[in-house]
Each structure stands twice: as structure tokens, then as C-alpha cells.
Amino acid sequence: MRVYNFSAGPAVMPEEVLEKAAGEMLEQGGSGQSVMEMSHRSKEYETVQNECEALLRETLAIPGNYRVLFTQGGAHMQFEMVPLNLMVKGKADFVVTGQWAGKAYSEAKKYGAANLVASSEDKTFSYIPALDSSKFDKDADYFHICQNNTIFGTRFPELPETGGVPLVADMSSCILSEPVDVSKYGLIYACAQKNMGPAGVTVVIIREDLIRDLSGSKVPVMLRYQIYAENNSLYNTPPTFAIYMCGLVLKWIKEKGGLTAMKSLNEKKAAVLYDYLDSSKLFKSTVEKKFRSLMNAPFVTGNEKLDKKFIKEAKEAGFVNLGGHRSVGGMRASIYNAMPVEGVEKLVAFMKKFEEENL
Ligand SMILES: *Cc1c(COP(=O)(O)O)cnc(C)c1O
Numbered sequence: 001m002r003v004y005n006f007s008a009g010p011a012v013m014p015e016e017v018l019e020k021a022a023g024e025m026l027e028q029g030g031s032g033q034s035v036m037e038m039s040h041r042s043k044e045y046e047t048v049q050n051e052c053e054a055l056l057r058e059t060l061a062i063p064g065n066y067r068v069l070f071t072q073g074g075a076h077m078q079f080e081m082v083p084l085n086l087m088v089k090g091k092a093d094f095v096v097t098g099q100w101a102g103k104a105y106s107e108a109k110k111y112g113a114a115n116l117v118a119s120s121e122d123k124t125f126s127y128i129p130a131l132d133s134s135k136f137d138k139d140a141d142y143f144h145i146c147q148n149n150t151i152f153g154t155r156f157p158e159l160p161e162t163g164g165v166p167l168v169a170d171m172s173s174c175i176l177s178e179p180v181d182v183s184k185y186g187l188i189y190a191c192a193q194k195n196m197g198p199a200g201v202t203v204v205i206i207r208e209d210l211i212r213d214l215s216g217s218k219v220p221v222m223l224r225y226q227i228y229a230e231n232n233s234l235y236n237t238p239p240t241f242a243i244y245m246c247g248l249v250l251k252w253i254k255e256k257g258g259l260t261a262m263k264s265l266n267e268k269k270a271a272v273l274y275d276y277l278d279s280s281k282l283f284k285s286t287v288e289k290k291f292r293s294l295m296n297a298p299f300v301t302g303n304e305k306l307d308k309k310f311i312k313e314a315k316e317a318g319f320v321n322l323g324g325h326r327s328v329g330g331m332r333a334s335i336y337n338a339m340p341v342e343g344v345e346k347l348v349a350f351m352k353k354f355e356e357e358n359l
Pocket of ligand 1: 075076146148194
């Protein structure tokens, strides 16, 4: 029996997608082979990858002057690739709103001057700090944010106005959750295993003029955007199966009505959960209202023992992976695109029952 999976990642996938992949496991299209068995240099595989890219471009309305790259190494590798490729003058601005934003910041320090514009560490990253634009470096190579903070459950309610400085966003846990205006960014990156597909592939959407010619430099070949761009992400063997699965997820999103439909479903789910948290006498959200994520909702009872009891009983009732990140404890419900509304409604009903029994 399938459970309601609230994991932050790798996370729940749409059931229709898993069924489709199961049906194609032995033979993909008319090829007589699984996509896993195909040469990455074959026409058949090329079609799979090109379709995935085309669907991503259509879904996110990616402008023609942006390239879509498929890399490996997760979002973590982008913490290195972004400074290695984008730091020309050797300086960048950072807003530290959680663990991932903090890692992007500390990794970048190895390659140049990383300017900390603002941080919300003083209140355990429970809000998005106000940004004072006089602290922005007008001459920076880029301005980095983590748009949705998977661990702490916050998101930027609006984007910083960076003028001519390219905005770089880690969108690992919010990509495809609602429409975005790609033209506002210089570079977007997202590992797949939250809202896009299985682990193994990371998508980079980069404005063409930011792809620097690094020929002759010491930057490792596999860490140059240029190499991915020049070789249609086929310089070496890409994570073929993961890319195929992302294509299926994108098809599923399209069939459901695209990102506008995703957004309204995600808002509905978030409202069901947050409304209950705000009315509950036992559970409470740890995030200031206007910064709450649509995708990841941390909450606590205020009593660690009771938190553990809740996580255990929830699991027994078929609601799994509700433990908070190992660095913060408490609970967290990740409610990505593939989590149905009824999953959140049933979770809330279970929480109400738990509240009655334990208050
Ligand atoms: C999950 C996550 C990461 C880390 O991704 P890896 O693929 O494990 O490197 C980074 N940033 C955000 C926002 C995430 O949600």
C-alpha cells in the first residue's frame, strides 16, 4: 500500500508518472529496450532528452536567450560551479536565509569576495530579512539567493532588485511549483529530487551571455557551463534515466494545466495546513506568516517528546517522513506538486485527532 510521503527530498512523485515508467520499463517507445539500456549517443535517447528540455522550456516559458543544462553533483555542485564560472571580477552578493544559502555563501568565499548582504540566522532562519540596497555591490558578478528554504520553510515573497547584477537562485525545492519570470534571473539551478523527478540530475537555466569561455583555464572541464552548453549536456554520459523521469513529470504537469494549475493546488494545500496550524492549540508553525513556503511547512508542539510521539503515530497511520531536518528537529511536511490535496486534508484530520488525544 502506498503511503502519504511528506519527505523533503527525494520526495513523492506523481503516481501516474511511476505507472507510466513501470509500463515502459522493458521497452521505451518502439525501441525494444529500456531507456536505461540506451546509448546516450543514440537517436532514441536524444529524443528523450530533447523532449524533456522542450517541455521544461514550454512549462517555465524560458526565453530563447537562455540555455538549459543537465548536470550531476546535485545543488551542491552548483555551490562550486556558480562562482567558478560567474566570478569574473571576483565578487558576489549573498543573502543567507538557511543552510543551503549558507553553503553557497561559504563555498563562494574560496573563489572570491563574498559579500553578506543580510542573514536571518539571528532567529533561526524563521523569516526573510529586509534587504538594504545600499549594501548591494553594484559591481558584483552576481547576487545569490536560495528562493525557497527547504529546511526552515521560508521563501522570498518578492525578488531583490539587483539592477544590472545577475540574480542567481537556488530553486531546488520550489521549481515548477508556480510560474516564474525566468527573464528576471541570470541563472537558476535546481536539483531534481524535490519537485521535478528522481535524484541524479540537476537543471541549470543560464542566460547565454553568462556562459564564459573557460578554455585554457584550470577550472575542471566538468565544472564549466561552456562544456555542457557546447555539447547539449552530452559531453559525458548524462543521468539518462533521471532525465527521462523528469520528462514524464513535465508531461504530467502539462496535462494537469501547467504551472498556473500547480500554483493554485499548492496554495490550496498550504492553506489547509497553515490555517489548521494557526488555529491549533498544540501545533504551531515556526515561520512568520508572510514568509511561509508553499512547499515545506515546519511545525512543532513545543515539546520534543510529543513531537517524537506524533512522528511515530503519524507513520503508523500512513503519513511518513514528517520529521524535521536533522539540524532543527520538530516536524516538517513537504507538500510538493505530487502531494494530492486529499493527502494534506487527511494529515490535518490526523493532527486534529492527535491534538484532542494529547492536549
Ligand atoms: C535539497 C537542496 C539542496 C541540496 O541538494 P543536493 O542535490 O543534495 O546537493 C540545496 N538547496 C536546496 C534549496 C535544496 O532544497
